[in-house]
Amino acid sequence: MAHILLHRTKEExxxxxxxxxxxxxxxxxxxxxxxxxxxxxxxxDSDSDGNGxxxxxxxxTVGRYCAGxxxxxxxxxxxxxxxxxxxxxxxxx
Numbered sequence: 300m301a302h303i304l305l306h307r308t309k310e311e312x313x314x315x316x317x318x319x320x321x322x323x324x325x326x327x328x329x330x331x332x333x334x335x336x337x338x339x340x341x342x343x344d345s346d347s348d349g350n351g352x353x354x355x356x357x358x359x360t361v362g363r364y365c366a367g368x369x370x371x372x373x374x375x376x377x378x379x380x381x382x383x384x385x386x387x388x389x390x391x392x
Contacts, residue, residue: 316373319380323372328365332356 308316335356 319373319376320369323376324365324369327368327372328361331361331364335361 339356
């Protein structure tokens with residue numbers, strides 16, 4: 300997804316777009332892993348019989364979630380980067 304955005308981006312902004320994409324996706328992936336860990340610990344604490352009713356953590360599951368996030372991470376960060384004044388002006392245009 301980032302490569303599509305890079306083709307439509309000014310040359311001076313390409314490094315910034317790559318930075319947003321990589322770090323946004325890494326932070327989202329770490330958040331997903333942290334949430335899976337919290338859910339697992341919560342299930343283990345509340346469910347002593349061990350039947351586990353929540354999702355299982357796997358790299359492929361996290362990868363699928365991150366693939367979805369990859370489609371929106373740069374546009375979201377770009378709008379946050381522009382700030383509320385610029386984002387408001389863009390939404391009214």
